[in-house]
Amino acid sequence: MSHRPERMAEAIKKEIADLLRNEIKDPRVGFVTITGVEVTKDLSYAKIFISVMGSEEQRKESVDILQNASGYMRSEVGRRIKVRHAPELIFKLDNSLDHGSRIMELLHGINRQEEKPNNE
Template structure:
């Protein structure tokens, strides 16, 4: 399968998967669940979905369990929405990249607010 085709399939599955997850009524899956990335194998039989879930570690574990228990429903819905030869079997993996990015942004904001007062001191150190 051509690389551009696999990329298109990954993005299409990601888009539909996000829509299906929004429709799930499992209380373990919070509303702030985002599909970060989906990788479908070249034979279209398996897919690994990286999901970002806001909350503590216990909430993330419970949400992944909820997604795994709904994997059959998700597979059926994806199969009905997409015209693929095979409908992939999903594996869900917790991804903390969005939370990590929010943490980095917070640190940068703190540096920016604190750095304005110390900018003169830092430049004098570099001049010596």
């Protein structure tokens, strides 16, 4: 089995991060973290999972803005990693960090309850 999709995913992640840091200047795009990239076996699509700080509305707006800029980013990624056909970029909101934070809050709450002495 080929490792090309994995190599392509890493290259895309690096280049998208650089584009977000240096070229995408829209103030409506919040603090964005790329949490992962999945490239299809035929290298035609790349799902880019992002985490965005802010309210749910701000998160959705950031994803929409990035999706609207995906054509530009696709051409830049293709030029930078020197591929003839860059994959179509699809931005997806990754809520796993929120879920992880919620689980940690619940676990800390359980620990605090166990540490309280029973007043019976």
